[in-house]
Amino acid sequence: MSSLSPPNSTSGDSHGSAATPHIALFPSAGMGHLVPFTRLAVALSTGHSCDVSLVTALPTVSSAESVHIAALFAAFPALQRLDLCLAALEDASAEFFRGADPFYVRYEALRRATPLLLAPLLAGASALVADIALASVAIPVARELRVPCYVFFTASATMLSFKAYFPTYLDAHGAGVSAIGDVDVPGVYRIPSSSVPQALHDPDNIFTGQFVANGRALAEADGLLVNAFDAMEPEAVAALRGGSVVAGLPPVYAVGPLMPLNLRETEEAAKEQGNNYMAWLDAQPPRSVVYVSFGSRKALAKDQIRELAAGLEACGHRFLWVVKGAVVDRDDAGELVDLLGDGFLRRVEGRGVVTKSWVEQGEVLRHPAVGLFVSHCGWNSVTEAAASGVPVLAWPRFADQRVNARVVARSGLGTWVERWSWEGEEEAVVGAEEIAGQVVAAMGDEAVAEKVASVREAAARAVADGGTSHRSLAEFVRRCQGGTAV
Numbered sequence: 028m029s030s031l032s033p034p035n036s037t038s039g040d041s042h043g044s045a046a047t048p049h050i051a052l053f054p055s056a057g058m059g060h061l062v063p064f065t066r067l068a069v070a071l072s073t074g075h076s077c078d079v080s081l082v083t084a085l086p087t088v089s090s091a092e093s094v095h096i097a098a099l100f101a102a103f104p105a106l107q108r109l110d111l112c113l114a115a116l117e118d119a120s121a122e123f124f125r126g127a128d129p130f131y132v133r134y135e136a137l138r139r140a141t142p143l144l145l146a147p148l149l150a151g152a153s154a155l156v157a158d159i160a161l162a163s164v165a166i167p168v169a170r171e172l173r174v175p176c177y178v179f180f181t182a183s184a185t186m187l188s189f190k191a192y193f194p195t196y197l198d199a200h201g202a203g204v205s206a207i208g209d210v211d212v213p214g215v216y217r218i219p220s221s222s223v224p225q226a227l228h229d230p231d232n233i234f235t236g237q238f239v240a241n242g243r244a245l246a247e248a249d250g251l252l253v254n255a256f257d258a259m260e261p262e263a264v265a266a267l268r269g270g271s272v273v274a275g276l277p278p279v280y281a282v283g284p285l286m287p288l289n290l291r292e293t294e295e296a297a298k299e300q301g302n303n304y305m306a307w308l309d310a311q312p313p314r315s316v317v318y319v320s321f322g323s324r325k326a327l328a329k330d331q332i333r334e335l336a337a338g339l340e341a342c343g344h345r346f347l348w349v350v351k352g353a354v355v356d357r358d359d360a361g362e363l364v365d366l367l368g369d370g371f372l373r374r375v376e377g378r379g380v381v382t383k384s385w386v387e388q389g390e391v392l393r394h395p396a397v398g399l400f401v402s403h404c405g406w407n408s409v410t411e412a413a414a415s416g417v418p419v420l421a422w423p424r425f426a427d428q429r430v431n432a433r434v435v436a437r438s439g440l441g442t443w444v445e446r447w448s449w450e451g452e453e454e455a456v457v458g459a460e461e462i463a464g465q466v467v468a469a470m471g472d473e474a475v476a477e478k479v480a481s482v483r484e485a486a487a488r489a490v491a492d493g494g495t496s497h498r499s500l501a502e503f504v505r506r507c508q509g510g511t512a513v
Contacts, residue, residue, distance in 0.1 A: 048153040048507035049078040051109070052179075053145070055160040056088050056133035058095065059322070062407050063181040063254045064158070065099050066285035072105055075504045080107040082148055084140075088133050091385050098290040109148045113140055131226075131234045134160045138237065141165055149174050154507040156252065159190070160237060163244035175249040175507070182406040183434050184255035184263035184281060186427045188215045188272045190242045193227070195273055197239065214271025215263050222429035225451050246275045252503065254283035254410060256489035256496045259438045259482065278506075280499040284410035284486050287389025304347055305390065307380050311345055314398030317466055318391055318417070320349040321403040321424060327351070329366060331456050336367045338462025339379065344470055346379045347397075349386055392417050399470050400441075404431040413440055416483030418476060420469045422457075425450040439478030442469060 050071055054064035064081065071077040087093045100108050113136050141164040149155060149168075154175045157165035162178045169176035180187045192212045200208075207228050210218045226234040245251060257264050266272050267279045308316065319339065321327060327335065332350065339346050350366060363372065363381060372381060388408065391397060392415035400417045402408045403424045409431050412419050419441030421432035432443040444465055448455040469475065489496040 046153075046508055047076065047078055048504060049080070049151055050507055051080045051082060051149055051152045051155050053082040053155060053157045053161060053165060054084075054179075055137055055158040056084065056092070057130045058089065058091055059405050059407055060158055060160065060181050061092055061095060063285055064179065065095065066288060067156070067179065067252070067254075067282070068099075068106055069103055069288055070282075070285060070500065071504065072103065075500065077504060077507070078107075079105075080109050080148075080152075082109045082111050082145075084111045084113055084133075084137055086113070088129055094385070095290065099288070102288070102290055111140065111144055111148065113137070127233050128226075131232075131237070134237055135233060137161055138164045142168055146172060153509075154249075159241055161241075162248065163240040166244055166247050170247075177250045177252055177503070178245060178248045179252045179254075181254055182427050183409070183431050184253050184260040184267060185212075185215060185434050186406075186430045187251070187253050187255075188212050188263045188267055189218055189430065190238065191245050191267070191272050191276060192242075194239055194242045212266070212272060214266025214269065218430060222433065224426045225449075226426070246273070246277070248277050250278045250280060250503065250506065251276065252280045252282055254285050254406065255281045256283050256486060257281055258485035258489060258495070259413060259440075260434060278502075280503045282496050282500040282503070284414045284490065284496075286414065286490065287387075287411060289390075290387070304380050304382060304386055305394070308347065308391070308394045308396045311396035313395045314470075315345050316394075316396045317342070317344050317346040317399045317401060317470065318348075318397050319346060319401040320386075320388065320408070321351060321422070322405040322408060327424075328456075332366050333368055334456055334459045335462060336371050337459030338466065340371065340375055341459055341463040342466040342470075344399075344466060345396075346375075347386075347391065348379065348381045350381055350383050389415070399466065401466065404428040404435060406431055409435060409440070410486075413438075413482050414486045416479050418442075418469060418472070418479045420444075420465060422447055423449055438482055439475070440482050441475065441479065442472075 052064050052068050054060050068079045068081050072079045081099075083096055087096070100106060138161060141161055145165065145168045149172055152174050154177060155165065155169045156177045156179050159178055159180045166176045180190070189210065189212055193210065196210050207223050208220050210223065212218060226232040227238060229235060251267070255264065264279070264281050267276060270276065317339070319335070339348060350363065363383060367381065389411050392400065392411050397417055399420060400408070400412050401420045401422060402412065404419070404421045405428060409419065419435050421435050421441055421443035423429045423432045429449065435441045436443045447457050488494050491497060
């Protein structure tokens with residue numbers, strides 16, 4: 028376990044300060060949290076001349092996290108790695124959490140370890156940026172050490188507004204409420220009960236306690252970073268900054284969309300496995316390929332996978348499909364033929380590529396051959412589609428994804444078929460014919476393509492020099508330097 032060295036008080040930076048801020052980043056578990064943290068780390072290091080360290084909790088839950096971490100430090104040696112080695116949960120806790128989402132259990136393990144293990148890693152730090160899942164336990168540690176603590180919310184600004192307001196909603200309806208209704212977030216809009224993350228409907232769920240505690244802690248942070256940009260979520264960003272959501276929030280820095288990193292090892296690994304998807308994409312006509320991925324956190328039920336396969340076969344379009352057969356990739360030992368059925372791969376040979384391997388999604392979405400993204404609407408996927416100008420056919424599955432799907436629809440980034448099922452509604456399997464029809468309609472919708480191009484241009488302006496997100500990140504850096512923010 029290493030610790031930060033003292034900041035170099037004589038080195039200059041791009042903002043003219045005499046001190047280079049030394050910022051420690053502390054992500055939680057899962058690619059949905061790790062990926063934006065690594066992008067933030069590189070943006071701060073290469074774009075804003077900060078010394079940056081990344082706390083890496085070991086062992087990781089998924090092999091994808093391990094590969095990504097190794098590739099990050101190989102590609103960006105200026106980043107410092109701070110390993111935080113987690114002990115297994117005690118037997119009583121392990122039994123209590125048996126059957127729970129493995130990533131939520133990891134959040135809990137990290138939350139328990141933070142008060143004991145984090146302090147030595149912050150020696151010499153100018154600031155700590157803690158994952159939202161760790162906010163309520165990381166802020167007190169930083170306060171005791173007199174290190175400013177910022178919270179990074181890795182999902183949408185709309186979801187951040189919901190999280191900030193949700194404790195107020197509970198207080199108004201009784202703290203132990205088990206029937207969560209529609210939630211009117213002040214200054215934003217109504218989040219229907221059906222879009223509230225499934226776990227929050229159960230007051231005894233491990234995630235619910237974490238969610239509420241972290242929501243209450245937001246006001247105690249020195250600032251909030253969010254991977255969003257003003258033009259895509261204007262109501263939410265304005266309401267968070269203006270105090271409409273809840274009073275007393277610290278400054279909010281909308282710093283997205285954080286750009287994908289060029290970590291080439293994933294493509295090289297794919298080549299070794301005979302899965303050179305980029306070479307296949309290079310051979311396809313512009314905007315002819317449907318890219319299908321439901322992210323790194325959940326797997327579709329087997330009967331839904333079969334209907335999706337039949338729908339992609341029937342739609343007539345080329346497609347690249349990343350299939351996930353298990354929640355944790357280390358547990359995914361099934362063969363594609365078992366998931367997709369006999370003969371499917373043979374019938375779509377040449378027109379479709381199907382893989383269970385990790386793909387470099389940012390690179391896929393930037394490829395000119397890709398014309399549609401059938402997505403679960405994890406926030407990393409949404410921001411990558413926005414930055415790349417690829418229309419989204421939203422099919423949210425769990426957690427914040429229905430909230431994100433509404434952002435997709437409202438912003439013009441794509442369409443959302445709201446009647447399509449998500450986790451907990453698996454009996455409502457979406458049929459192949461309907462899937463094929465929606466894909467064909469989305470691929471041929473020029474009006475949507477024009478709107479998406481506008482979203483892409485807005486995203487590019489936000490992160491360019493002088494753009495809203497670039498200025499916001501620069502302001503955060505100045506705060507870390509102890510200077511006066513604009």
